[in-house]
Amino acid sequence: KAGVTQTPRYLIKTRGQQVTLSCSPISGHRSVSWYQQTPGQGLQFLFEYFSETQRNKGNFPGRFSGRQFSNSRSEMNVSTLELGDSALYLCASSMAGTGINGELFFGEGSRLTVL
Amino acid sequence: GNSVTQMEGPVTLSEEAFLTINCTYTATGYPSLFWYVQYPGEGLQLLLKATKADDKGSNKGFEATYRKETTSFHLEKGSVQVSDSAVYFCALSDQGGSEKLVFGKGTKLTVNP
Numbered sequence: 001k002a003g004v005t006q007t008p009r010y011l012i013k014t015r016g017q018q019v020t021l022s023c024s025p026i027s028g029h030r031s032v033s034w035y036q037q038t039p040g041q042g043l044q045f046l047f048e049y050f051s052e053t054q055r056n057k058g059n060f061p062g063r064f065s066g067r068q069f070s071n072s073r074s075e076m077n078v079s080t081l082e083l084g085d086s087a088l089y090l091c092a093s094s095m096a097g098t099g100i101n102g103e104l105f106f107g108e109g110s111r112l113t114v115l
Numbered sequence: 116g117n118s119v120t121q122m123e124g125p126v127t128l129s130e131e132a133f134l135t136i137n138c139t140y141t142a143t144g145y146p147s148l149f150w151y152v153q154y155p156g157e158g159l160q161l162l163l164k165a166t167k168a169d170d171k172g173s174n175k176g177f178e179a180t181y182r183k184e185t186t187s188f189h190l191e192k193g194s195v196q197v198s199d200s201a202v203y204f205c206a207l208s209d210q211g212g213s214e215k216l217v218f219g220k221g222t223k224l225t226v227n228p
Binding site for chain 1: 157158160161214215219220
């Protein structure tokens with residue numbers, strides 16, 4: 001069974017640009033979550049999608065957005081990039097979507113560098 | 116809001132040493148508790164979990180017990196190996212009906228031969 005796939009793995013952008021990151025969950029998983037990982041703040045929740053609906057959102061500015069498609073694939077977008085957006089962006093998928101199991105399957109992440 | 120506090124490390128041990136990584140939490144209700152591990156260059160993977168008070172999660176020689184009275188979920192292993200070198204994250208489920216997890220800052224473990 002293929003794992004969670006994130007693309008691109010690495011990217012470099014300049015301030016003011018926008019970026020789109022993609023996540024393909026494990027087949028059959030309907031919930032996709034996104035996290036930002038930085039050395040200073042650790043892992044911070046961005047948002048979660050379940051059956052194409054945003055079910056939960058973290059405390060990030062509106063420049064961060066996402067969506068989920070009917071095949072459960074998800075994208076997140078960051079507009080007007082700032083230096084502080086440099087981070088590893090992790091996508092995680094899960095099957096049940098109930099929050100009880102808690103077993104998230106993570107991708108290897110997309111490492112964004114903003115210059 | 117809910118939060119997780121874990122010892123930040125880094126922690127450096129010799130092979131076969133005993134490991135403890137402390138984790139305490141603040142939460143309303145009764146969250147599930149987790150330990151995730153991140154090996155170099157990889158994403159996080161679930162190591163173990165406990166869903167109610169006094170539950171003990173265990174996997175690959177690691178153990179952690181859900182202690183409601185002390186709001187703790189300390190990770191232990193009796194004899195670490197070089198292959199255990201990784202970053203360990205304690206986490207809790209933030210609310211029912213959502214997959215949101217709240218993570219601690221992570222503890223980097225290095226095991227020397």
